[in-house]
Amino acid sequence: MGFQVSPSSDIYSEFDHWVVTGASGLLGANFLRVAAHPKRLLTGIFNKHPLALPGTRTIHADLLCSRQIIDSLDDLKPNVIFHFAAATNVDWCQAHQDEATKMNVDVTHNLVNWAELNGCLFVLMSTDSIFDGVTGAYIETSTPHPCNHYAATKWQAEQIVIDALDEYLVVRANIFGWNAQNKLSLAEWILTKLETKQEIPGFIDTTFAPLLVNTLSGLLIRMVEQGCRGVFHAASTTPISKHEFALETARTFNLSERLVLTAKLEDSELLAPRPLHTWLCADKLAHHLKIDLPTIRQELTQFKRLRDTGYTTTLKYAYKGSVVT
Ligand SMILES: NC(=O)c1ccc[n+]([C@@H]2O[C@H](COP(=O)([O-])OP(=O)(O)OC[C@H]3O[C@@H](n4cnc5c(N)ncnc54)[C@H](OP(=O)(O)O)[C@@H]3O)[C@@H](O)[C@H]2O)c1
Numbered sequence: 001m002g003f004q005v006s007p008s009s010d011i012y013s014e015f016d017h018w019v020v021t022g023a024s025g026l027l028g029a030n031f032l033r034v035a036a037h038p039k040r041l042l043t044g045i046f047n048k049h050p051l052a053l054p055g056t057r058t059i060h061a062d063l064l065c066s067r068q069i070i071d072s073l074d075d076l077k078p079n080v081i082f083h084f085a086a087a088t089n090v091d092w093c094q095a096h097q098d099e100a101t102k103m104n105v106d107v108t109h110n111l112v113n114w115a116e117l118n119g120c121l122f123v124l125m126s127t128d129s130i131f132d133g134v135t136g137a138y139i140e141t142s143t144p145h146p147c148n149h150y151a152a153t154k155w156q157a158e159q160i161v162i163d164a165l166d167e168y169l170v171v172r173a174n175i176f177g178w179n180a181q182n183k184l185s186l187a188e189w190i191l192t193k194l195e196t197k198q199e200i201p202g203f204i205d206t207t208f209a210p211l212l213v214n215t216l217s218g219l220l221i222r223m224v225e226q227g228c229r230g231v232f233h234a235a236s237t238t239p240i241s242k243h244e245f246a247l248e249t250a251r252t253f254n255l256s257e258r259l260v261l262t263a264k265l266e267d268s269e270l271l272a273p274r275p276l277h278t279w280l281c282a283d284k285l286a287h288h289l290k291i292d293l294p295t296i297r298q299e300l301t302q303f304k305r306l307r308d309t310g311y312t313t314t315l316k317y318a319y320k321g322s323v324v325t
Contacts, residue, residue, distance in 0.1 A: 017041040019076055021111070022084030023058055024049035027125060027213050029180040029315060031082065032056045034217035043076055045085070049181050050320040063107045073114045080121045080224060083111055086154070090129075093150035094272035104153035105160070112164050122161060123169045123220065128208065128235075130155040130172065133275020136207050136239060140231045140284055148272035162231070169223055172280060173234040177213035177303065178312045180319040186210075187303060190246050194255040201263030202243030209235035209279040210245070212299040214306065222289055232285045238296045239279035245296065252300040 018035065022028040023044025029051060032044050036055025044051075044058045051058060063069050063085055073081075086104050087093050093100035108124065115122040131138045132145035146152040161168050176187040184192060193200045211219075211234055219234050240248070246260040265274055286293050294302075306312055 016080065017043070017076065017078045018080045018082060019073070019078035020044045020056075020082045020084060021063060022086065022125075023053070023056070024051050024181060024319070025084055025088070026177055026179050026185055027175060027216065028082075028084045029053065029318065030177055030213040031084070031217040031220065033311075033315065034214055035221055043078070045072075047085070051180055051318045052320065053318050063111075064102060066107075066110045069107075069110065070114055073111075073118075077118070078120060080123065081111060081115055082123045082125070082220070083108060084125045086125075087150070090148055090150040090274070091271040093153065094148055097149045100149055100153050101156075104150070105156045108157040109160050112160055115167075116164050119167070121167045121169070121224065122165055123171065123224065124157060124161045126158050126170055126172045127151065127154050128172055128174045128233075128278040128280050129275055130158070131275060131278055133206075133278045136277035136279045137281050138233070138278070139281050140233055147275050150272065151275070158231070167229060169220075169229060170231045171216075171220060171223070171234055172231070173216055174208045174210040174278065174280070175213050175216055176210050176299075178306060178315055180315045182319075186242075186245070187249055187300070190249045191253060191255075194246075194250055194253070194259050197256070197259065199259045199261050200246060201268075202241070202246040202260045203265040203268075204241050204243045204262055205264045205266055205276055206242045207239045207277040207279045208242070208245075209237070209239045209282075210296070210299070211236055211294070212303055214302065215294060215299060219285065219289070223285075226289065228285075228288050232288070233280040233282045234285055235280040235282040235293065236296045236299055237282075237293050240296055248296060248300055252297075252304050 024046035032053045042056040044056050045061050087100045129151040130144040130146050144155045146155050158170050176185045247257050250257045
């Protein structure tokens with residue numbers, strides 16, 4: 001059985017209006033599927049990748065057009081903003097630092113200003129990679145030391161939220177799942193390679209504790225509903241290397257483990273430096289929500305179940321394929 005977090009339906013507000021940026025992204029599209037509920041108005045913002053989701057109004061907006069997005073928020077009047085949109089390609093951010101800062105820092109600043117003026121709860125999705133990755137086991141009060149520009153922008157965005165707002169959630173995680181768009185999360189990439197019998201490098205010098213985006217979505221909803229505020233880590237309970245993660249994916253999908261080769265992230269020639277051991281300790285979250293967080297095996301089992309039950313097909317169908325220019 002996969003691990004599932006269901007929103008607690010008895011405490012839905014009659015008038016919740018949630019605006020979700022990054023609706024076409026890995027987290028956003030799955031979050032909107034999980035969050036859809038008759039008592040909740042959902043507006044998802046996409047930019048270049050239009051999509052249609054049940055129970056959600058999706059609208060186009062370029063968050064870099066700061067005046068346009070403020071006017072839209074004035075019209076929409078949400079009581080919660082989930083800010084998931086970001087420049088997420090780590091090497092692109094390293095090569096385009098000014099643009100990455102505009103997207104990840106300045107856009108957050110603009111949205112936070114609106115939230116502050118309008119008494120709106122603000123939820124920022126952040127990342128385990130704000131830490132230097134030397135020790136792992138990071139808790140919410142560990143000191144971030146970003147080692148690349150993407151991580152630095154996410155840490156700056158966190159500070160903007162924390163400094164300006166009382167009503168906020170900053171949630172750090174590492175994620176995998178099914179994309180609506182034609183791009184591959186780590187687990188999808190592993191699967192695609194193994195299913196076509198291609199060898200892949202599995203990094204043994206890394207440790208992370210990712211969550212399935214669907215699980216994370218349920219957790220975010222519960223955190224909002226149950227009044228969690230502040231900084232939280234969300235993670236699975238079993239920190240593993242990317243090599244072990246690839247092996248576990250192979251086992252879950254009955255594919256050959258022999259295709260997973262041993263490699264070192266340290267030896268790879270990536271543009272941006274990467275932290276090695278970023279696994280997060282999420283005891284605070286488990287304690288606040290009074291739940292047991294899932295193991296990575298449970299998460300991968302659920303990942304497989306989503307495909308076996310047709311969820312992945314309907315999610316892909318939501319993506320309209322054309323690119324807004
Ligand atoms: N993926 C990970 O492993 C990971 C790990 C930890 C934390 N996070 C954080 O989690 C959040 C979600 O990540 P993700 O993987 O779901 O992201 P993603 O799949 O890369 O999607 C990024 C989203 O941002 C939107 N976006 C980018 N530029 C925009 C603009 N100018 N105006 C409006 N929207 C814009 C994109 O819209 P279009 O595609 O429509 O242009 C897309 O919906 C991010 O904040 C990320 O930093 C991700």
